[in-house]
Amino acid sequence: MRRGAPSTSLNLLMASFAENTLNQYNSSLKKWWYFCQDNHYNYCEASVSQVIQFFTESFETGASYSTLNTMRSALSLLLDPSVTSNIMITRLLKGVFRLKPPTPKYDVTWDPIIVLNYLSDFYPYDNICLRDLSAKTVTLLAIASAQRMQTLSLIKITNIVIESDCVIIKITDLIKTSRPGAYQPLIRLPFIIENPKICPALALTSYMNKTLNIRNCESGSLFISFRKPHNKVGPQTLAHWVKSTLQKSGIDTNIFGAHSTRHAATSAARRAGVSLQVVRRAAGWSDSSNVFLKYYNRDVNVCATNNEFANSVFNHT
Template sequence: MYTKILERQKYLALLKYDNYERSSSKNITQEPYPGCREALRHSFNRRGACADAAILMLSSLSDSTIKQYNTSLKLWWQYCTDNNIDVFEPSKTSILTFLTTQFNNGCAYGSLNSHRSALSAFVGNNIGSDECVRRLLKGAYKLRPTRPKYSSTWDPQLVLNHISTWFPNIELSLEKITKKLVISLAICTAHRVQTLSLIKLENILSSENGINIKITDVIKTSAPGRDQPVLFLPYFKENT
């Protein structure tokens, strides 16, 4: 099944690449924004990537990153269309002006940094490391710094005290004991919901000291050369 899906993706990519090559003389900036994946695919093709290579390059980006880049590239596409700028080969002045315009429209440092990251992937040319771009972002941070996502914390002991009343376990409903387990895992491991959702029975190993849970799927923090997380839950013998 996976092979058939991959072959279909390759076929569609080759078809789009062929259509793109035949229409390369057109100014694609004048075309409607095609979406993040298609825009990046065109960009990779223009920079020398064949259809298969473009598929691999797109696979390096997670769905959440594509969603984040989509907002930035849609704004960039419209900006280039309005100002008659080559969307794929802009000048540094155009990029700086675009970022400044977004700042003047209310963007804080975090949003500008997302725009920079998207343009770096889309345009290339080491935009992210350009001295002027870095200086602009530094100025944006000082004038309009990113606020903390959370302004306060809560006491987990309140939750632990509450779920400790859900006892005995054998008398709990499946829904309630599942919630108790997930809450306990979240507090004890401090891992994301994504990580907890990827726990598989075959990756749960018991030892004399506790339970080890291997996470074998790719998660947000996964990277080449980086070890996958292993959740360790020591036995709480005082409460047995």
């Protein structure tokens, strides 16, 4: 409104922000508000030097390069664009990058075979409880599709098509990477006839059959709670199921969370010779994206004994 937008347009303007983006900005704007209060600055009319002071104090108290960039984006909603895009602020952020460069969350990843071997014990499906089938199904889907928990939580029963050789899942709701002109995810799960114990398509159809008579038809969501009243579950619950499965499989969950399934799946596919283009499309990255190469493509974490390195060197000399 300060920039001249009519009040009747505010809902449309606010709808341009994803909920997670607003949550991120909320934290930054609170810090900015208290900073301006303490220093008697106008939070909507701050100068370049005042923003630099704010960023410097935030960096000195532990803010990372990515955090400062989030703050910059949040402040661009309040301040004149010439302030947040000023060359001095750009220079300051470059200095932060050089002094405290961002690092990937994972330097290595885990081998999906470890988790698949664990999950193969939960078969046939007539003999396992809904809790175990729920955890197995979402974990297999996460590995097979390399999708985020948010995307998996948005799967609707009506958007699942079961064919003779595969299951096709359309995602019609907006997700983190949704934008004008971008394709929505299309998940294809082939029936792995050779190994039905870890077939994601078979696990999915078995889960649908097991939950057919207990699910709430109003929500239409695929994944529901295994406890009454069996309401739909969100991405946090799915992440809990996956992380619990990883832990029981022997994966170190102090290091690897549910999101690491994207790292493990895409890295395993690349090691197996799948083209970079196919990996990008499966995980929802654009054809020109370097996200996989920069943050996701990781070697498998191998725990070596104290003697293995030396033996490997001296036994071949």
